[in-house]
Amino acid sequence: MxxxxxxxxxxxxxxxxxxxxxxxxxxxxxxQGGHGHGGHDADITDLVLPVGATVPAFTAVTTAGETVSRDGLGAVLFGFFSPGCPACAERLPLFVKAAREAVGEGRRVLAVVHGDEADTREQVAALTAVARVVVEPADGPLGRGFAVAGYPVFGLLDANGTVTASGFDPKALSAPVRTAA
Incomplete structure (x- = not known):
């Protein structure tokens, strides 16, 4: 016992x-809830090309039917989104606000939504007013060129196609990049 x-x-x-x-x-x-996938910039190097890397040449068609390419893009604020991504839904209004400011400063804005037309309709509608929007599958030319492995991700490219800043918060990106005159 x-x-x-x-x-x-x-x-x-x-x-x-x-x-x-x-x-x-x-x-x-x-x-760590605010510092996981959606908030900790130290993990960003695994989700997109690192700062200093050059995006390889690409060509894509926007939702407005415009062809965009790396060489014709110039300096740009970019963002990648995916439907059904809670962090994307949370960050979308921040990107729209940053995009409005970027346009006001003379910069271009590119938003890429990975998914099919039906699933991306809501995100595309929110982005169309402030950005060139491309809808493509996750393995599309922009996703491959920027080496996107997670969402959302944001950054700045200079006129040569070099990543000058990247992060999870579009408002926290480095100093503005202006388009070439």
Whole structure:
């Protein structure tokens, strides 16, 4: 009987220790909630070409029927979105605001939405007023050229097609890049 009591006490202590460790992990995950995929710029290098990299040549057609290419794009604020992405829905208004400011400063804006027309309709409608919008599958020419591996992601290109800034927050990107006159 004493052996059975000792075993029950030991299992109880182990369960309590496991519960404490679980609470610690949950607390840490909640503390990092704003710093996960949608908020921590240190992880951005895995989601898009790194700063200093040059986007390879590409050609794509916007929702307005305009052909865009890296060489004809100039300095640009860019953003990549995907339908059904909660972080994309959260960041879309921030990008629209940053895009309005960029246009006001004489910069161009390119928004790429990865998905089919039906799924992307809402995002395209929000972006069309402030950006050239391209809808393409995730493996489309822009997604491949920018090496996009997650959403949303934003950045700045100079007139040579070199990434000068990137991040999860379009308002936190580096100093403005102006289009060549």
């Amino acid at each position: 004493p052996l059975l009591i000792a075993a029950v006490v030991l299992v109880t202590v182990l369960c309590l220790l496991n519960l404490l460790l679980t609470f610690g992990v949950v607390r840490r995950l909640r503390a």
